[in-house]
Every structure is written in structure tokens, then in C-alpha cells.
Amino acid sequence: MQKLYIKIAIAIWGVMILSALVAIAVLRFGPGLLPEAAMRPSGPVATLAGIIEAGSGETEGQGEAAFIEWLRVNPLISRYLNLKVARSGGEVIFESTAGGADNATPVTSRMPAITITRAEGDYEVSFVPVFSDRFGPATPVQRSLARAAFQPQLLWILLLTAIPLSLGLSVLIARYLVSPLRSFERAGAKLAGGDLRVRVAPELGNRGDEIAAFASNFDHMAGKIEGLVEAHQRLLRDVSHELRTPLSRVLAAASLARKAAGNVATEEFDRIEREVDLLNGMIRRLLTYAQLESGEARLCKEEVRLDQLLADVVERSRIEPAAEERRISQHIDVPCIVTGDPQLLTSCIENVLRNALHHTPKARPVEIRLRRKDESCALTIRDHGPGVGESELEHLFKPFYQTDVARAPQFGGYGIGLAIVHKAVAMHEGSIAVENATGGGLRVTIVLPLRV
């Protein structure tokens, strides 16, 4: 399909032809529409006026009749002009038509007039050249050119109509040819942003050219991507379901066993529930991470009270066994409203807090601060654990990164939590920083822009 270049060629050619036609139309019909004042004594009008004035000069002092006679016999006038002479009072004293007046049509419908001053008084002489078959047929082009010569203003009219018209037409044509590109641009952006159902072809109508072929390929590609992503999501859901089924059963069995055991082994049953919860959390985090990584996760963009979210996470973590003997000291200064996904933000805070609780010794608290700073809010979570080697700080956000085991043997890794936090914070247009705090321990600072 090579139709696009044909379309472009025809378009350009069409514009040119149309411009020519407009030119001819203006020259043919324009003169009748021009006001009388548009006929200024310049060009051919000036020349003809000059001839008449010369005639008046030649018959100077010879009286009115001599002047009229001069006009009557002058070859140029008698052959090519319709003439009318009137005295200043308006009385017409002489009229003639060019060369016998068979099939003679004036070039324009208005007769320019000049005033001739003579000793006898002022005379108004009007004149207009004619087209006449007697002198051979004039082609339309010749006629148009004659008109244009006689009324130069026509050329201005031509410019003023033809230029905007051809410009407008060219713009429309260009838009028709190029607007699909905008459709592609929009569709591409939507696709990248996660809307996998977007398609281009329906928007473009029935073009049948190279752009249509491209659109069809684009849609095919989009369809494939949608299919792949759907399959991937289904897989994740299935895996998550598969893993959770035995977990549900374990908890159910443990619940029954706990009941049967009465007061015996309550700690062990608590332990079982705890570990199942941990496992469940890991599954959830793996799912979240996979979704974030593949760009499937669609973020909510709601108003979130970060301070409330934080307070709630802290509250819930106090009940969690990991926090049983650890203290959390929190300073939450002011309400902070951010735009984002409450689920994901809760996840982030939980992940960072969990790590802090893991690493901080029993005697020292985990310190949490939420502060407002200009147009953002800063959340700091600091533990008093062993911290992390300077060289390893930047690697913490890699999934399942194992820090130097010698430093913290029982909690070698940071799991996938921080990788999720890193990704999620970036998606919220915030930033995250980790550093070793003075006095020991790791300090994690998350900065998020406040909702405008």
C-alpha cells in the first residue's frame, strides 16, 4: 500500500490547481465587485487618460467641438474604447462605442472618469476599453490579464483571497495526513502507562494507506502485550492461591489443635500462627514486588493522611510478636496529606518498620519521626541495631540482598521489603535514603511530596 505518497502528491497538486482557478475566478468576476474608487489612475488607466489629456492639449484654444472631433477620430479611442464626454453640469455631449460595437464587452462594468480642464470649462471624460470579437477572440486568460492590468487592485484581492485559502487548504490536508501520528503518540503513552486495552485503528477510520497498515500492526502488538500481561497476572494469582491453600489449612488445623490442647502449649500455637503470618506476608510481598516490577500495579491516586497511616501501622505493629519487647517512640508533628495509594504506602511503612524492629536490640527503641519540610514530608525510622557497612548501603534496595553476615548473623538479609519500598516511593515521586545514624543503627528517611 503506497497510498500515502499518492495522497500527498495529489494534495499538493490539488492546492496549486485550486489556487490557479481562484485566481482566474477573481480576475473574471472581481472587477464587477470592486467599488468605483478602486479604479485609480495608474497603469493602463493613466496611459489612456494621458492620451485624452494630450488630445485636449492639442486642441487647446480651438473650442469644444474641435476637442470632441479629435476624440472621435483618434484611432486608439475609436477602436478600443467606449467613451463618454459630459460637461461639468452633467450634460452628456458625446458618446461612442469602440469599433462599431458588435459583440463588444467592456473590460469592466465601471468607466473610470477623468476631469479635463479647458478654457471652455471642465469636462468629465469616462472611458473603458472593450473586448471585441471583431479584433479576434480573446482567450479567457487574455481577458483576465487585461482586466488585471486595468485594475491592479485585483491583484491585491487575488493575493488576499488566494493566499489564505491555499494556506487553509494546505493546513487541512497536512492535518489529515499527520493527525494519526498524534493518535499513535497518545496510544503509545497510554500503553506505557498501563492501559493495555488501547487500540489505534478504530480512531483512524478507513484510510487504506501505510498509516493504516502501521496502526493494524500497532494494535496487534498491543493485543499481544495485553495477552502476556494477563497471562502473567493470572499466573501470579494462581501461584498465590496455591501457596495460600496449605497455609489456610495449617492455620485451621492449628486452631483446632489449640482448642483441643486447652491451656497446653499456647506459646507453640502462637508461634505457629506467627510463622504462618510471616509466610503469608512474604507471599504478599513477592506478589507486590512482581507486580511493581512488571509495571502491572495500578496505583490509586487518592488523598492519604500519612500521619494517620503511620500511627495505625505503629499501633498494629505493637501487637506483633516481633515488637513485643521492643519499644517504639514516635513523634508525629503535623498532619501530612499526600497523594497516593494507601495500600502501597502502608506496605512501605510496614516493611521499613519491620526491618527496624528486627535489628534493634531489646533495650533500645525504634525512633519514628514524621515532619513537614516545605512542600514535602519526611518520615524517618531509625533503629539502634548494628547498622550497615557504608559500602553496602546502596545495595540494600536490591531484592533479597544479604548484608555482611558476620555483622548480624541471625538476620542476614533484608528480604524483599526494601526493594518494594524503593520502587513504591519512586512511584509516588518521593525519595528514600539510608544512612548509618550517629550512635549506631540504621536510619531510613522517606520523603514524599505533599498533596497540593
Added chain:
Amino acid sequence: MSMPSILMIDDDRDFCEMVIRYLREDGFRAAAVHDGSDGLQAIGARSYDLVVLDAMMPEMGGQELLRHLRTTPSPNQALPIVMLTARGEEVDRVIGLETGADDYIAKPCSLRELSARIRAVLRRTSAPPEASRSGRLMSAGGLDLDLAQRSATYRSRPLNLTGSEYAVLLCLAQAAGKPVTKATLTKAALGRRYHPTDRSIDMHVANIRKKLTAQKAADVQIRTLRGGGYWLVASERL
């Protein structure tokens, strides 16, 4: 309610067996079926006080059954339903509540928690009438709440609210036009604690609004409070 009767609908048979055993030991009567169509049949055949429904069943999934039950006029239309969902799968949870579950609990959960949630929903959806204290009817605009029947009508036409929806509406009506926070609503209507990512109250309010609109109840509105909360606005009774 002396021994409430619970129907468990979940495709995991082993899990169901354990749940039934636990619930029976906990003072319930309990039975289980393993797919949606069996579930509908069972609901129609016997009278249950509450259904625990798994959201993730193959074939007739939990949501489908729920939708069918809530939109088909029947004596079981407002049957209290607790949905079992996978934790963190927001979409499942929200869809379940959108089609009219009363509350949800995430799997895996300890059976102690499940039992407690069942009791909470039962308490809220079939509580003894408050008629003795404040009369049988409560009105706001064209809206009438029958405290004994725990049902709501608009200009005598039934709104067909679920138990939880009724509980939320009652709470809002009792606040007499003052805003109620989501935390208070969750405690009063669902009998449990609220956490910031919980959309249950939002969904219940959305469903109530839909049902009010279906009855063209222009003089009764639930307004949203910025920052989390709702209040009921009703113009004077004509």
C-alpha cells in the same frame, strides 16, 4: 440466637472440614458445600443465619453467587454474608463488598478470628430490636427505618439493604445529621476495628446510595466528609 446456623461455601474440602469442626465446637451449627451452584441450592433449601463465602472459587465464583443472591428477590436476599478473600488483593475485597457482602476476612486466618468475625456480623445484622427504647420506626425525609425488622423503606418501597448496609444507615440516622467517622461506623456497623486501607464502609455507603437513587430518593442524601466520614442529610418530612 442460641445456635446460629452457618453455611460454608469453599472449594477446599479439607479446609471446610476443619472449619465446620471448629465452628461446631464453638457453639454453631455448620455445614459446607464446595461450589457456587450447590451453595445457591443449599441456601434455598434450608434457612441459614450466615454464609461464609470463598471469593476465589472456580466456575461459579463467590462474586457471582453473591450478585445472584442480592439481586434476586427471595427471603434470603439479605442473608448475612462474610467473604473470604486473599489478603492484599484489594480488588477481590472491593468487588465482594460492591455486590453486597456484609464483611470480609482474609485467608489465611485463624479460626478463632473467623468465629469472632461471624459473631460480630451476626450481632450487627440480627441484633434484638431497639424498638423498646426508641419506638418502632425511625424516619428521615422519605426514609423509614423499621427497628424491629431491621429493614429500611423509602416512601413504603423496600430498599432491600443487606444487614451491614442497614447497620451503617442506622448509625448515620442516629447521628441525626452530624458527621460520623469511618472508625465509628466500622465499630458500630461491623463490630470490628478500622484501619486506613479498609474500604468496607466506603463500599457499603456506595451501595446504599445506589439503592436510594434507584428509588429516586432525592430528599435523602449521604454526604462525604473530607478526611473520612459520612453524614446523613434529609429534608423535612412532607
